[in-house]
Amino acid sequence: MLIEALLAVTFLSALCVLAAPDEWASRLGSVLSLLPLGGALYLYSTYDGAGNALLQSGSPAFETNIDWFSFGSYVMHWHVGLDGISLPLVVLTTVLTTIAMVSAWTTIEDRQSQFYALLLFTEASLVGVFSALDFFVWFVFWEFVLVPMYLLIAVWGGPRRAYAGIKFFVYTNVASLVLFIGFMLVVFASPVQSLDLAAVAAAVRGGEIQSLYGVSANTITTAAFLALLFGFAVKTALVPVHTWLPDAYTEAPTPVVVVLAGVVTKMGTYSLLRFNVTMFPETTRDFAPLLGVLAVVTVLYGAIVAVSQQDIKRIVAYTSIPSMGFVLLGLVTYTQYGLSGATFQMVSHGLLIAVLFLAVGAIERSTGTRMVDKISGVASEMPVTASVFVAGAFGYMGLPLMSGFAAEFFVFTGSFRAEYANAPLITAVAMFGIVVIAGYLLWTMQRVLFGPLRVDTDASVREVARSDLAPAVVLVLLAVALGVAPDLFMQMIQDSLTSILGGGV
Amino acid sequence: MVELPPLAPQYALGLVALLVLAVDAVWPGDRREDVVGAIAAAGTLVATGLAVWFIWAGTGGDAFSVFDGALMVDNLSLFFTVLVGSVATLVSVASIDYVRGESHVAEYYALVLLATTGMSVLAAANSLATVFIAVELVSLPSYALVAYLKHNQDSVEASLKYFLVGALSSAVMVYGISLVYGATGSLRLPAIAEAVSSEPLGGVFGVGVVMVLGGFLFKTASVPFHFWAPEAYEGAPAPISAFLSSASKAAGFAAAFRVFTVAFPLDAVSGTVNWALLVAVLAAVTMTLGNFAAARQESVKRMLAYSSIGHAGYVLIGLAALSGNADDLVLAGSMTHLFVYGFMNTGAFLFVALAEQWEVGETFEDYRGLAAKAPVASLAMTVFMFSLAGIPVGAGFLSKYFLFASAIDAGFVWLVAIAVVNSALSLYFYSRVVKAMWADSPESEFSLGSTPTALYVAVLAAAVVTVGLLAAFDPVTDTAVSAAHLLLG
Numbered sequence: 001m002l003i004e005a006l007l008a009v010t011f012l013s014a015l016c017v018l019a020a021p022d023e024w025a026s027r028l029g030s031v032l033s034l035l036p037l038g039g040a041l042y043l044y045s046t047y048d049g050a051g052n053a054l055l056q057s058g059s060p061a062f063e064t065n066i067d068w069f070s071f072g073s074y075v076m077h078w079h080v081g082l083d084g085i086s087l088p089l090v091v092l093t094t095v096l097t098t099i100a101m102v103s104a105w106t107t108i109e110d111r112q113s114q115f116y117a118l119l120l121f122t123e124a125s126l127v128g129v130f131s132a133l134d135f136f137v138w139f140v141f142w143e144f145v146l147v148p149m150y151l152l153i154a155v156w157g158g159p160r161r162a163y164a165g166i167k168f169f170v171y172t173n174v175a176s177l178v179l180f181i182g183f184m185l186v187v188f189a190s191p192v193q194s195l196d197l198a199a200v201a202a203a204v205r206g207g208e209i210q211s212l213y214g215v216s217a218n219t220i221t222t223a224a225f226l227a228l229l230f231g232f233a234v235k236t237a238l239v240p241v242h243t244w245l246p247d248a249y250t251e252a253p254t255p256v257v258v259v260l261a262g263v264v265t266k267m268g269t270y271s272l273l274r275f276n277v278t279m280f281p282e283t284t285r286d287f288a289p290l291l292g293v294l295a296v297v298t299v300l301y302g303a304i305v306a307v308s309q310q311d312i313k314r315i316v317a318y319t320s321i322p323s324m325g326f327v328l329l330g331l332v333t334y335t336q337y338g339l340s341g342a343t344f345q346m347v348s349h350g351l352l353i354a355v356l357f358l359a360v361g362a363i364e365r366s367t368g369t370r371m372v373d374k375i376s377g378v379a380s381e382m383p384v385t386a387s388v389f390v391a392g393a394f395g396y397m398g399l400p401l402m403s404g405f406a407a408e409f410f411v412f413t414g415s416f417r418a419e420y421a422n423a424p425l426i427t428a429v430a431m432f433g434i435v436v437i438a439g440y441l442l443w444t445m446q447r448v449l450f451g452p453l454r455v456d457t458d459a460s461v462r463e464v465a466r467s468d469l470a471p472a473v474v475l476v477l478l479a480v481a482l483g484v485a486p487d488l489f490m491q492m493i494q495d496s497l498t499s500i501l502g503g504g505v
Numbered sequence: 506m507v508e509l510p511p512l513a514p515q516y517a518l519g520l521v522a523l524l525v526l527a528v529d530a531v532w533p534g535d536r537r538e539d540v541v542g543a544i545a546a547a548g549t550l551v552a553t554g555l556a557v558w559f560i561w562a563g564t565g566g567d568a569f570s571v572f573d574g575a576l577m578v579d580n581l582s583l584f585f586t587v588l589v590g591s592v593a594t595l596v597s598v599a600s601i602d603y604v605r606g607e608s609h610v611a612e613y614y615a616l617v618l619l620a621t622t623g624m625s626v627l628a629a630a631n632s633l634a635t636v637f638i639a640v641e642l643v644s645l646p647s648y649a650l651v652a653y654l655k656h657n658q659d660s661v662e663a664s665l666k667y668f669l670v671g672a673l674s675s676a677v678m679v680y681g682i683s684l685v686y687g688a689t690g691s692l693r694l695p696a697i698a699e700a701v702s703s704e705p706l707g708g709v710f711g712v713g714v715v716m717v718l719g720g721f722l723f724k725t726a727s728v729p730f731h732f733w734a735p736e737a738y739e740g741a742p743a744p745i746s747a748f749l750s751s752a753s754k755a756a757g758f759a760a761a762f763r764v765f766t767v768a769f770p771l772d773a774v775s776g777t778v779n780w781a782l783l784v785a786v787l788a789a790v791t792m793t794l795g796n797f798a799a800a801r802q803e804s805v806k807r808m809l810a811y812s813s814i815g816h817a818g819y820v821l822i823g824l825a826a827l828s829g830n831a832d833d834l835v836l837a838g839s840m841t842h843l844f845v846y847g848f849m850n851t852g853a854f855l856f857v858a859l860a861e862q863w864e865v866g867e868t869f870e871d872y873r874g875l876a877a878k879a880p881v882a883s884l885a886m887t888v889f890m891f892s893l894a895g896i897p898v899g900a901g902f903l904s905k906y907f908l909f910a911s912a913i914d915a916g917f918v919w920l921v922a923i924a925v926v927n928s929a930l931s932l933y934f935y936s937r938v939v940k941a942m943w944a945d946s947p948e949s950e951f952s953l954g955s956t957p958t959a960l961y962v963a964v965l966a967a968a969v970v971t972v973g974l975l976a977a978f979d980p981v982t983d984t985a986v987s988a989a990h991l992l993l994g
Contacts, residue, residue, distance in 0.1 A: 114880055
């Protein structure tokens with residue numbers, strides 16, 4: 001019942017904040033967001049699950065499985081639970097939501113109670129996505145996320161917010177439709193009567209898919225795999241379906257982009273792991289060379305396009321794309337290293353990209369511009385922001401003892417050993433992406449942060465408020481903590497991943 | 506313990522209609538309009554409550570035949586009585602603000618109540634004679650209600666168009682009934698079925714069936730008798746548009762379900778006239794036409810009118826799929842969709858009524874920036890729009906899912922494919938409303954004036970039910986499944 005309690009508390013908090021007057025909303029929302037944060041940490045501290053929740057290789061923690069409602073022979077189950085893959089992401093969600101709320105104190109001035117309520121609503125839905133073990137529950141929460149996210153971008157965003165918001169909405173909704181059809185395809189073709197993810201996974205892995213309307217089982221499996229892949233690729237923003245991302249990231253206000261880049265894109269990678277990789281091991285292996293290439297293209301494209309950007313927020317936005325490429329690279333390896341590295345990268349990337357966006361937001365507010373050529377040397381006036389930016393960037397490049405290092409090291413180690421064709425070559429090319437990322441991040445920092453102070457706007461540059469700095473500093477500390485002690489999450493992640501590799505053939 | 510008559514909800518509705526007129530005649534003080542509105546709302550709520558109680562007590566489990574089999578009280582009739590009763594309650598509550606200050610307020614409520622009575626009788630009608638009478642009992646008040654704002658040219662024109670098409674289709678239907686009677690010698694539905702299955706009937710009977718179908722297509726605003734709907738829904742007072750597009754449509758479907766499953770069972774009549782195939786084609790055309798036309802509208806009310814046609818197309822799948830290896834689930838899927846649609850569509854039209862009260866205009870552009878002024882009502886409208894589109898923020902997703910999934914099981918993949926494409930397209934025009942309200946900035950500053958409390962409450966109630974059904978869908982699905990099961994035996 002603990003997951004239900006967590007969801008209920010978060011939803012109720014959202015309603016409370018929605019009803020509260022604007023003057024209180026920021027403080028009330030932030031205080032209330034400590035409840036889910038505390039709840040998630042409590043879940044973490046009492047986690048007693050084992051194995052993979054979808055493969056029934058152990059028992060998920062905090063599991064509930066009851067009949068929800070029925071329609072004739074269709075029975076909908078309320079099935080939630082956490083395993084080593086989902087729990088870290090639930091913790092990440094709650095941490096980043098509180099961080100986002102505190103960082104919104106100074107940035108969000110209009111319609112505050114709605115803003116904080118929608119953030120809490122997003123948080124609750126995200127927790128639902130990560131804890132759902134039934135496709136129906138999962139899909140409901142998956143779509144739940146979309147609506148507040150759209151409103152948060154479209155109402156509180158930058159000048160082109162309406163365009164960015166609707167683009168995000170349309171892309172992800174088309175993706176949802178395709179993946180829904182894809183999943184239904186296997187359900188109809190399998191003897192499974194429910195939408196339970198574990199049951200469907202067992203049916204697909206056990207080769208129980210039958211032909212449907214004269215279409216062979218193989219074709220159905222492949223079509224479903226590709227439909228799911230498409231749906232999650234859009235959410236993850238893999239090239240070539242990434243084009244919603246730069247607009248949405250750039251237009252969204254800083255607190256929203258923290259949640260959007262930090263957690264919402266992880267829904268895509270998490271689902272890729274849960275659905276494609278876990279349920280369709282054979283098909284994933286068949287497509288591995290192709291997916292590997294897709295990952296490399298995503299890495300290189302994002303990295304190279306980022307070089308040509310003049311807007312630091314856009315630079316960071318494009319920087320986010322390669323990281324998702326690394327996750328995909330790790331996922332298709334089917335090695336313990338690759339999978340755990342990819343999962344760890346989801347958490348690590350969530351922390352680090354949030355740091356970078358927070359720093360960019362601070363620079364923008366202080367200088368009044370985001371253009372690289374209009375500012376330089378702000379480090380002298382904004383030492384904390386500059387340090388945070390540097391720390392985040394180095395974490396991103398994979399500095400040892402920060403979380404990014406552990407993640408990427410595992411991904412590359414696993415990827416080199418992957419069995420699909422040309423894996424070492426693909427890995428080597430992908431690693432080159434790191435060099436590009438490091439190069440332009442250093443170059444950007446060199447131009448913006450260091451050198452003589454010069455700002456081509458009327459703003460008087462000074463350090464931003466403590467409530468803007470504290471969230472970023474906390475995140476840097478968390479990234480370091482995870483880098484020093486990856487076992488905080490790594491052990492449970494690996495425990496849950498082992499069975500994906502074990503069975504399936 | 507006193508035993509209530511099985512038709513208690515219908516009696517309650519009819520009596521309250523008379524009570525409203527009586528109170529109007531004798532009420533001494535001022536605020537007479539509000540009092541009759543409150544009576545109407547309470548009366549419909551009581552009727553709904555009675556029907557819910559009957560379902561809960563298991564009355565509908567085995568059919569109560571009333572008036573020598575002319576009416577039938579079973580889960581189907583109770584299910585739709587709950588639906589039309591709830592819609593009528595919402596509409597009555599919303600109307601308290603909407604019609605305040607107009608003339609003939611009591612007559613307005615009396616007409617709404619009489620039409621509601623007709624709808625719940627229609628859902629129970631078990632003979633072609635009672636079907637026709639009930640259809641007329643729904644239609645005649647509806648014509649008057651559409652023209653209620655008689656100083657408004659559009660309203661009167663819409664009503665005239667509605668009346669002319671309605672009169673024509675009534676004539677078609679009654680002619681069809683006479684042909685069926687001529688061929689089978691009976692008006693009672695089970696007796697018709699007996700006659701049909703005992704001997705093969707000729708073309709006259711087939712023509713009769715198609716003509717009866719035409720009558721129902723008019724009532725449910727389906728192609729090819731749909732073209733009155735956009736004008737009528739747009740010209741009518743918005744609460745009446747909500748009433749007609751939700752409750753009246755649902756009642757029409759209820760009767761169609763009963764007539765076509767009980768009187769014209771497919772295995773017996775498909776040799777003469779395969780109505781399921783006809784319905785399948787019409788379903789595809791109806792949903793496609795409705796959604797494509799809705800995508801091209803500039804007025805929100807008109808968009809909702811066309812979307813209402815589109816949803817009629819989805820519901821028709823339930824009848825069409827009976828020709829498959831049908832279990833009763835598809836029919837139950839249609840019924841659940843109508844139920845959810847009743848709330849989300851009523852809510853959407855009532856939001857339009859709210860916007861009319863605020864005088865913000867009726868096009869998508871006019872809704873710009875509304876969310877900043879009225880966040881809670883806009884949130885409710887957002888729920889309605891997304892739920893209509895089939896995104897799981899409301900129960901619209903559930904009912905669509907069940908309907909489509911069971912239709913696929915019945916072998917109608919092609920029809921579901923068309924429906925899914927339509928459903929995806931519909932997101933475009935529904936989300937336009939959301940975008941206008943939340944994302945776009947208004948061209949000029951505007952203020953909304955006072956909030957009409959009753960209307961506000963009705964909108965919120967519809968939103969709460971739409972979302973709440975997502976969590977507690979069991980009572981609705983159980984009743985629908987058992988009703989369909991009972992119908993198909």
